[in-house]
Amino acid sequence: MVTIAEITNYLEHIAPLSYQESYDNCGLITGNKSMEAKGALVALDCTEQVIDEAIETGCNLVIAHHPIVFKGLKKFTGSNYVERTILKAIKNDIAIYAIHTNLDNVHNGVNQKICNKLGLSNNQILSPKTDLLKKLVTFIPLHNFEAVSKALFEAGAGHIGNYSETGFSLKGEGSFRGNEHSNPTIGAQGKLEKVEEIRFETIFPAHIQHKVLHALHSSHPYEEVAYDIYPLANALNTVGSGMIGELETAMEETQFLSLIKEKLSASCIRHTHLQGRKVKKVAVCGGSGSFLLKNVIISGADFFITSDFKYHEFFDAERKIVIADIGHYESEQFTKDLLLDLLMEKFPTFAARLCKTNTNPINYF
Numbered sequence: 001m002v003t004i005a006e007i008t009n010y011l012e013h014i015a016p017l018s019y020q021e022s023y024d025n026c027g028l029i030t031g032n033k034s035m036e037a038k039g040a041l042v043a044l045d046c047t048e049q050v051i052d053e054a055i056e057t058g059c060n061l062v063i064a065h066h067p068i069v070f071k072g073l074k075k076f077t078g079s080n081y082v083e084r085t086i087l088k089a090i091k092n093d094i095a096i097y098a099i100h101t102n103l104d105n106v107h108n109g110v111n112q113k114i115c116n117k118l119g120l121s122n123n124q125i126l127s128p129k130t131d132l133l134k135k136l137v138t139f140i141p142l143h144n145f146e147a148v149s150k151a152l153f154e155a156g157a158g159h160i161g162n163y164s165e166t167g168f169s170l171k172g173e174g175s176f177r178g179n180e181h182s183n184p185t186i187g188a189q190g191k192l193e194k195v196e197e198i199r200f201e202t203i204f205p206a207h208i209q210h211k212v213l214h215a216l217h218s219s220h221p222y223e224e225v226a227y228d229i230y231p232l233a234n235a236l237n238t239v240g241s242g243m244i245g246e247l248e249t250a251m252e253e254t255q256f257l258s259l260i261k262e263k264l265s266a267s268c269i270r271h272t273h274l275q276g277r278k279v280k281k282v283a284v285c286g287g288s289g290s291f292l293l294k295n296v297i298i299s300g301a302d303f304f305i306t307s308d309f310k311y312h313e314f315f316d317a318e319r320k321i322v323i324a325d326i327g328h329y330e331s332e333q334f335t336k337d338l339l340l341d342l343l344m345e346k347f348p349t350f351a352a353r354l355c356k357t358n359t360n361p362i363n364y365f
């Protein structure tokens with residue numbers, strides 16, 4: 001038996017909820033985490049038709065990229081598609097889970113999938129996020145240094161880029177005097193004690209703070225563990241918006257437009273003027289990506305593949321780059337495959353399936 005919690009914990013290990021944008025509403029929207037997951041239907045959008053498909057296929061969990069509820073709902077009368085979808089899900093005991101901008105922002109998420117489809121390599125996050133890292137400084141008696149640092153690393157501290165177990169240590173002297181209620185590991189109540197200690201510092205992603213502190217308290221010998229936590233302004237290069245990669249061999253712009261049509265199943269591409277130069281560096285952003293245009297131009301990309309550009313925003317290309325707007329649904333359609341692959345990797349015998357309902361609200365005549 002697999003519970004909804006086991007599935008959502010796994011997905012949140014890959015795309016932590018704290019990586020979502022402030023306007024978003026990722027996570028479990030209906031249902032209870034302790035419910036047994038009988039089957040999962042993976043969709044881009046959660047609509048009434050998708051809930052119907054879940055009922056027909058015996059799935060009590062819908063995993064959708066876009067959250068069906070984006071803003072506060074005050075009435076549940078079925079007066080619009082959002083209320084009707086929620087009502088139908090609740091009446092039929094169906095859990096709805098959204099994995100949206102948190103999956104956009106991770107290195108192996110929505111944009112990596114697009115890059116892979118296009119055969120791009122050296123893929124990097126285009127606009128890395130800041131304020132996601134913290135620093136821990138703690139003071140460890142000499143003999144316990146190995147055990148405490150090991151526990152902290154095992155809890156996920158100390159990762160920088162391709163390096164793990166990164167830390168810095170400096171020997172010094174710690175002092176303390178316990179009162180009549182204390183139970184000091186070293187020394188005695190009421191007596192000033194001086195101990196040779198190591199000041200140890202390491203870095204960790206903010207969302208695992210509880211794990212890191214738990215590891216510190218369970219491995220450190222002292223009754224009161226002294227430690228400081230500092231927020232860091234450093235960027236975390238593996239988390240952020242958009243992605244930039246390179247084609248193995250540069251190609252003509254029209255040839256590249258044909259490649260986009262073929263590899264990303266885009267029936268219509270709205271694009272700015274071609275530059276008359278070969279395409280090598282390509283930036284991508286699944287979904288609405290116009291907010292990233294400035295970063296894309298600075299990055300030196302030749303092409304920017306995304307969606308939802310407005311008429312006036314196309315002018316901002318200023319002939320420095322070719323914007324290729326392939327449609328929102330088209331840019332994110334492979335997110336379903338990405339999610340299904342992730343689920344199959346971890347839960348190979350679990351009944352997860354791709355949604356067959358085409359939820360794209362836009363048609364091309």
Ligand SMILES: [Zn+2]
Nearest residue numbers: 287288328332
């Ligand atoms: Zn989207």
